[in-house]
Amino acid sequence: MSRIGVFICHCGENISRTVDVERVAAQVAKLPGVAFSTDYKYMCSDPGQNLLKKTIQEQKLSHIVVAACSPRMHEKTFRKAVEAAGLNPFLCEMANIREHCSWVHEDKQEATLKAIEIVGMMVERVKKNRVLPTITVPVTKRALIIGGGIAGIQAALDIADCGHEVILVEREPSIGGHMAQLSETFPTLDCSQCIMTPKMVDVINHPKIKLYSYSEIELVEGYIGNFQVTIRRKARSVIEDKCTGCGVCMEKCPVKKIPNKFDCNLGMRPAIYVPFPQAVPNTPVIDRENCIKFKTGKCGLCQKVCGPGAVDYEQEDTLIVEAVGAIVVATGFDLYNITEKPKGSPIKGYGEFGHGKIPDVIDGMTFERLASASGPTGGKILRPSDGKEPKQIVFIQCIGSRAREKGISYCSKVCCMYTAKHTMLYHHKVHDGQAYVFFMDARTPGKSYDEFWRRSIEEEEAVYIRGMVSRLYQKGDKIVVMGSDIAVGVQVEIEADMVVLATAVQPQKGAELLAQKLGISYDKYNFYSEAHAKLRPVECATAGIYLAGACQGPKDIPETVSQASAAAAKVMTLLSKDKLEREPIVARVKESTCVGCFACKKVCAYGAVEEKEIRDRQGNLIKVVAYVNPGVCGGCGTCQATCPSKSVELDGYTDEQIVAMIEAL
Amino acid sequence: MHSEKQKHDFEPKIIAFVCTWCTYAGADLAGTSRMQYPANVRVLKFPCTGRIDPVFILKAFQQGADGVLVSGCHPGDCHYIAGNFHARRRFAAFRKLLEFVGVDLERLQFSWVSAAEGGKWVEVVSDLTEKVRNMGPMTEFKELALEEQWSGAINTAELKEAYNEI
Numbered sequence: 001m002s003r004i005g006v007f008i009c010h011c012g013e014n015i016s017r018t019v020d021v022e023r024v025a026a027q028v029a030k031l032p033g034v035a036f037s038t039d040y041k042y043m044c045s046d047p048g049q050n051l052l053k054k055t056i057q058e059q060k061l062s063h064i065v066v067a068a069c070s071p072r073m074h075e076k077t078f079r080k081a082v083e084a085a086g087l088n089p090f091l092c093e094m095a096n097i098r099e100h101c102s103w104v105h106e107d108k109q110e111a112t113l114k115a116i117e118i119v120g121m122m123v124e125r126v127k128k129n130r131v132l133p134t135i136t137v138p139v140t141k142r143a144l145i146i147g148g149g150i151a152g153i154q155a156a157l158d159i160a161d162c163g164h165e166v167i168l169v170e171r172e173p174s175i176g177g178h179m180a181q182l183s184e185t186f187p188t189l190d191c192s193q194c195i196m197t198p199k200m201v202d203v204i205n206h207p208k209i210k211l212y213s214y215s216e217i218e219l220v221e222g223y224i225g226n227f228q229v230t231i232r233r234k235a236r237s238v239i240e241d242k243c244t245g246c247g248v249c250m251e252k253c254p255v256k257k258i259p260n261k262f263d264c265n266l267g268m269r270p271a272i273y274v275p276f277p278q279a280v281p282n283t284p285v286i287d288r289e290n291c292i293k294f295k296t297g298k299c300g301l302c303q304k305v306c307g308p309g310a311v312d313y314e315q316e317d318t319l320i321v322e323a324v325g326a327i328v329v330a331t332g333f334d335l336y337n338i339t340e341k342p343k344g345s346p347i348k349g350y351g352e353f354g355h356g357k358i359p360d361v362i363d364g365m366t367f368e369r370l371a372s373a374s375g376p377t378g379g380k381i382l383r384p385s386d387g388k389e390p391k392q393i394v395f396i397q398c399i400g401s402r403a404r405e406k407g408i409s410y411c412s413k414v415c416c417m418y419t420a421k422h423t424m425l426y427h428h429k430v431h432d433g434q435a436y437v438f439f440m441d442a443r444t445p446g447k448s449y450d451e452f453w454r455r456s457i458e459e460e461e462a463v464y465i466r467g468m469v470s471r472l473y474q475k476g477d478k479i480v481v482m483g484s485d486i487a488v489g490v491q492v493e494i495e496a497d498m499v500v501l502a503t504a505v506q507p508q509k510g511a512e513l514l515a516q517k518l519g520i521s522y523d524k525y526n527f528y529s530e531a532h533a534k535l536r537p538v539e540c541a542t543a544g545i546y547l548a549g550a551c552q553g554p555k556d557i558p559e560t561v562s563q564a565s566a567a568a569a570k571v572m573t574l575l576s577k578d579k580l581e582r583e584p585i586v587a588r589v590k591e592s593t594c595v596g597c598f599a600c601k602k603v604c605a606y607g608a609v610e611e612k613e614i615r616d617r618q619g620n621l622i623k624v625v626a627y628v629n630p631g632v633c634g635g636c637g638t639c640q641a642t643c644p645s646k647s648v649e650l651d652g653y654t655d656e657q658i659v660a661m662i663e664a665l
Numbered sequence: 666m667h668s669e670k671q672k673h674d675f676e677p678k679i680i681a682f683v684c685t686w687c688t689y690a691g692a693d694l695a696g697t698s699r700m701q702y703p704a705n706v707r708v709l710k711f712p713c714t715g716r717i718d719p720v721f722i723l724k725a726f727q728q729g730a731d732g733v734l735v736s737g738c739h740p741g742d743c744h745y746i747a748g749n750f751h752a753r754r755r756f757a758a759f760r761k762l763l764e765f766v767g768v769d770l771e772r773l774q775f776s777w778v779s780a781a782e783g784g785k786w787v788e789v790v791s792d793l794t795e796k797v798r799n800m801g802p803m804t805e806f807k808e809l810a811l812e813e814q815w816s817g818a819i820n821t822a823e824l825k826e827a828y829n830e831i
């Protein structure tokens with residue numbers, strides 16, 4: 001028989017002003033099972049908690065109801081106090097008679113009656129509460145980082161510096177991401193390579209970081225603290241441990257004219273290559289599609305010239321399994337390509353701009369490569385078509401961004417600033433040139449950003465035209481740009497030598513496939529979703545997985561680095577624990593009645609439901625039932641409401657408890 | 666404003682099934698903002714609307730509720746990723762069943778109230794109370810409940826007879 005203790009709080013006068021607390025205590029005392037009931041001025045105060053503890057022991061109470069404020073406020077406080085008195089904390093419930101009663105009603109009679117009912121309801125509920133064990137799961141103290149751009153690099157270094165092992169997986173042959181491609185960076189114009197390369201080298205030299213470049217995530221299993229990740233190491237055809245990075249193979253490779261993606265196809269590379277001289281690791285990879293040895297079986301020059309014998313044409317993809325406790329996703333972005341309309345892309349095409357067909361209409365990243373001292377032109381701004389220096393250059397912002405009718409409604413955030421940067425770099429390099437910018441608004445809300453933007457107009461003489469461009473076409477060796485200046489209300493026509501389009505920042509291709517492997521959510525553009533836009537901006541809703549950088553939404557470098565360090569801090573907090581404790585509100589399957597339909601598995605958004613085989617003593621399979629992994633279960637209870645045979649139950653919210661509450665009313 | 670409180674002949678009983686993260690928090694906010702609303706509603710907290718079994722709604726009506734409110738997070742805002750989505754699908758089917766059984770669907774309301782929408786909570790609760798008050802008491806299920814009344818004793822003649830028949 002339960003001995004329930006009920007404690008009614010006055011909350012100073014916050015409750016007692018509209019609720020006759022003494023009457024509630026007297027009324028509740030009459031309920032079957034209630035052994036003790038009282039009221040007290042401030043239950044949450046030290047003396048209040050002591051009263052609770054003392055009474056539990058003196059009166060040998062078995063269950064507790066504290067009628068006070070919202071459980072969202074003090075449930076933890078009272079459960080702790082109850083635990084200190086020797087009771088299981090989950091045998092204590094709160095009845096909310098402040099936020100849901102005394103504060104929202106004025107009539108004392110009405111409020112008192114309602115309070116009696118609310119407390120009565122919780123008394124009936126608590127009778128059905130069961131002792132719940134605290135669930136602990138072990139923590140594997142290693143982190144996985146997916147994507148080796150500046151976001152992934154920063155997170156990896158922070159976590160590794162803290163002493164935890166880090167696995168960094170990068171899809172491309174080298175880490176560095178887009179930042180490695182940039183020339184100089186706003187708002188200070190430091191050279192991107194100069195600030196990026198040392199960090200890349202720190203990664204490869206760090207004793208706690210294991211780098212898998214040219215690798216992809218194949219499969220993710222497990223849950224917070226305990227993930228098993230299968231990584232596919234794509235065949236590089238060069239053995240990393242043997243290669244010294246001398247580069248002889250690249251010199252001798254007879255294939256020379258493969259457009260280099262890293263240089264936005266402006267420069268050429270051999271079939272065995274590193275994407276750029278500062279690549280990390282500095283180990284070449286054979287592009288098997290263009291290699292003569294792979295195409296015809298002949299050649300094999302690189303293997304012959306390689307001193308340490310690192311070239312291996314037989315190499316195959318290998319799968320490696322790594323155990324980690326936390327995952328940071330840092331897969332970055334891609335630029336929208338107006339030459340193609342990718343299948344399934346929300347953006348409708350930009351045929352009117354002729355990109356791809358007019359060689360001197362390029363995108364912002366291509367301009368970065370032209371302006372980069374280590375780029376294909378050695379930092380000279382030259383037209384891709386004929387290598388001439390453009391004297392009139394037109395920049396067009398918001399291509400694909402903020403264009404609801406084209407399918408993307410968001411702002412790409414970095415284009416206003418990098419276009420201003422481009423006009424500066426152009427003016428520094430082509431002194432007699434003139435830059436024009438078509439823009440909708442200038443969005444420059446970062447630290448020192450507006451000053452930077454103004455400088456492009458006031459000191460670097462860029463002409464900003466507020467309005468959009470309706471058409472571009474080639475005329476002789478010029479590109480005619482037709483647009484409107486909406487500030488003045490006139491049509492503008494500029495004969496340009498080169499046009500640079502600030503195309504929209506989009507998630508990496510296939511971002512949604514990775515999300516599905518990880519079980520994280522993404523928005524309609526495929527940017528990954530944070531758990532809470534304001535209060536949990538670097539966490540995924542899926543426990544143990546964090547976000548950093550542009551994969552979550554367009555970001556510049558300072559923001560990317562901040563978020564990466566924030567994600568690293570979250571990971572370090574997690575990895576600082578040996579075991580994780582979690583609220584034991586998890587689902588449990590009654591194996592005797594489960595029919596194995598797995599309706600629960602279909603609705604579980606956490607992937608917590610597994611299949612479990614039940615065998616007899618001889619090992620014969622009797623049936624397959626559902627099993628809920630308590631480490632993974634989020635505790636929503638959707639499975640329970642779905643189960644046709646009533647075989648799965650959410651602890652803390654059992655049918656019994658809920659029906660008891662309804663019946664009390 | 667509230668000086669002259671109107672007295673009504675009939676005060677309906679409203680039971681609200683809400684999720685912890687959005688609507689329960691929204692109702693808390695109405696409290697902290699000292700908004701006023703009719704005292705007819707009793708709130709049952711669930712982790713997620715996904716946990717709410719339609720049987721609970723039937724049970725509430727049977728137990729004498731005149732109106733039932735189910736409220737959770739806005740679509741896409743579910744704390745548990747997709748629980749509210751499953752709930753929505755489940756309830757769409759359930760409404761049809763209720764209609765078939767003859768329950769006036771006006772007595773059952775679904776809504777989305779976020780943790781920031783204290784005002785909306787007040788509005789939803791006030792509107793439903795007012796609507797159900799005008800409809801009068803819900804009688805259909807109460808009669809059923811009476812028919813089902815059973816003292817709990819197992820040695821009655823009636824029960825023995827019933828057992829013998831099986």
Ligand SMILES: Cc1cc2nc3c(=O)[nH]c(=O)nc-3n(C[C@H](O)[C@H](O)[C@H](O)COP(=O)(O)OP(=O)(O)OC[C@H]3O[C@@H](n4cnc5c(N)ncnc54)[C@H](O)[C@@H]3O)c2cc1C
Binds near residue numbers: 170177365368421
């Ligand atoms: C033209 C242009 C100019 C810019 N100029 C500036 C500037 O001057 N100043 C500034 O602050 N910002 C600038 N930016 C913004 C800057 O580029 C970004 O803020 C930064 O690159 C974001 O870093 P990231 O690590 O999030 O993404 P990324 O740089 O895109 O890196 C992502 C990495 O993840 C890898 N990856 C992707 N998918 C997978 C996968 N499935 N598995 C494994 N690895 C994967 C990629 O290969 C890549 O290495 C500019 C952007 C553009 C487009």
Ligand code: SF4
Binds near residue numbers: 648
């Ligand atoms: S829904 Fe019920 S019966 Fe079906 S698998 Fe899950 S627990 Fe078993």
Ligand code: SF4
Binds near residue numbers: 603605606608609637
């Ligand atoms: S309670 Fe929710 S998270 Fe847990 S197993 Fe059931 S559906 Fe999955």
